[in-house]
Amino acid sequence: MVPTNRVVIVGGGPGGYEAAHVAAQLGAQVTVVDSDGIGGSAVITDCVPSKTLIATAEVMTEVTDAAELGVSFRDAEGDSAATVVVDLARVNARVKALAAEQSADIQRRLERDGVRVVHGRGRLAGPQQVVVQLAGGGEEVLDADAVLLATGAAPRTLPTAQPDGERILTWEQVYDLTEVPTSLVVVGSGVTGAEFASAYLALGIPVTLVSSRDRVLPGEDADASAVLEQVAVRRGMNVLSKSRMESVTRDGDVVTVTLTDGRTVEASHCVLALGSVPKTEDLGLAEAGVLVDEGGFIRVDRVSRTSARGVYAAGDCTGVLMLASVAAMQGRIAMWHFLGDAVAPLDLKQVSSNVFTAPEIATVGWSQQAVDNQEIEAEVVMLPLAGNARAKMQGVKDGFVKLFCRPGTGIVVGGVVVGPRASELIHPVSLAVAQSLTADQLAAAFTVYPSMSGSIAEAARRLHRV
Secondary structure, three states: OOOOOEEEEEOOOHHHHHHHHHHHHOOOEEEEEEOOOOOHHHHHOOHHHHHHHHHHHHHHHHHHOHHHHOOOOEOOOOOEOOOOOOOHHHHHHHHHHHHHHHHHHHHHHHHHOOOEEEEEEEEEOOOOEEEEEEOOOOEEEEEOOEEEEOOOEEEOOEOOEOOOOOOEEEOOOHHHOOOOOOOEEEEOOOHHHHHHHHHHHHOOOOEEEEOOOOOOOOOOOHHHHHHHHHHHHHOOOEEEOOOOEEEEEEEOOEEEEEEOOOOEEEEOEEEEOOOEEEOOOOOOHHHHOOOEOOOOOEOOOOOOEOOOOOEEEOOHHHOOOOOHHHHHHHHHHHHHHHOOOOOOOOOHHHOEEEEOOOOEEEEEEOOHHHHHOOOOOOEEEEEEHHHOHHHHHHOOOOOEEEEEEOOOOOEEEEEEEEEOOHHHHOHHHHHHHHOOOEHHHHHHOOOOOOOOOHHHHHHHHOOOOO
16 A cells, blocks of 8 residues: 655755654655755754854853953963964864764654655656665665755855865865964855854954955845944954955965955965855756756745645755755745645744854844835834943943834834844844734833843833834
8 A cells, every 4th residue: 555645855954854854743754865964054064063163253252352351361370371272173073073963863853753864866757756866876766745855055166266175165164174274265245254254253363354245244234234344343354345256276375365356365265155056956857847046946935835746845945045944944834735734834024044243143024124125114223232231241342132113003023133142132023023013012021130132122112102
C-alpha cells in the first residue's frame, strides 16, 4: 500500500528542517535530502558562525570600555594592561565546533521525529519525483505527494574579485583564519558587510569598509545607519562612502582593492560581502514547470507555492526576505497549507530583523522610509537611549527607540531599536505590531526599573493623544 502525504524536502536549512518538523507532527512521511549539512548555511557557514564570532567581539568591546565603569586590568607584575588581544585560531575553532554541534543537534531532533535524512544532491524529475545523487555514490528516486525546495543561496562573487580562501575571502571562508589579519578591507556595506566590519574592528583589527552607497546599511533606517557609522568611525573604522569596487587582487601577503575612480586600498586580507545568488541551477525546475525570476530566485506566493502544483519553496532560494526566521516560517506555512492545517499567509510587515553590529539595529513593521514616501500615514516618536537610567549605568551613550503608530487609532505599526541587545528589545514592539496593539496598550504594560525596555514604554507614552 502506497503511503499518503509523502513529503520530500530538498535542503536541510531552516526552511527545510522546520518544514520537516511540522510535516512529521501532522502525520506525513518525510524525507529530507541534504547536500551541505543539516542546518544549511544558516547553521554551518552563516548565522550561527557569524553571531558566535560577534559574541566574542561584543566581549572585546565591553572589556575595552570597562575603564569608564571603574574596571581596570593588571598583568602578573601588577602593571596596567594596555591592550586586549584575541586568539583568532581559538575563536574560529570554537565557531566551527558550535556550528557542528548545532547541526548534529538538529539532525538528532529530525530523526527523533521520524524524519528520514538522505545525504546527497536532489533534483526534480517532474513535480512529484526527486532524484538524489547520493553522497556515497549511486542514485535514489523518491516519489512525493509534495516537494519543498529549500536549497538556499551562496555568496556572490565577481570575475574581478575571486576569493582564494586565504586572503581574499567570502563570509563563509573567514572561519579558516588562524592568524589575526594585520589589516582588513570589507567590500560591501549591506548587513553582512557591516556586521563583519564591526566585529573585526572590535577584535582590534584596522578595518576599511568600502561602500558603494552614500551611507552604510542603505536598506536600514537612515537614523540607525547614521548612529552606526558615527560609532564605527569614532572607534577607528575607515568608511569609504560612494566608492565602488573595481577589482580585488593579491600579491603575496598584500591584497589590493582597486576602486572605479582609480584609488586603491591595501590590506593583508579582504572580505567580500557582495550579496547572494540562489542555488537553483540544475534542480530540474524548468522541466517540472517551476518558474524563476530574472535573478534565478524561485517565484512563490504567500503560502510558499511555486508555479508547479505540489511544489513549494522556502528560504533564500526564493529571495523573499533572506532571513533564517523567514525561511523557517515559509517552510512551516508550506506544510500547514499542503497538509490542510490552519495557516495564515506570510506577512512581511510582521517580520522582526536585526543587524548584529555594535550597536545592534533591530526593526519590525513599517519603516521611516515608507512614512516619508507617504506609503503609510503614521506618527513617529524617536527617544534617545542616552537618557535611560540603565543605559547611563552601563555607559551606553549611543542608540534610540523609534515607534510608528497610526493617527487616530494609535495602533503600533512599526519600530526601530538601536543599542546593545536590540535583538532582544524589539520583541515587545513585534508583539504590538503582530497583535495590532495601540501605543497606549504598549505603554500600560509594566517595565522593570531600571531597564532598557523602559524606553520602549516611554516612547509609547509620548505617542498618547487626548
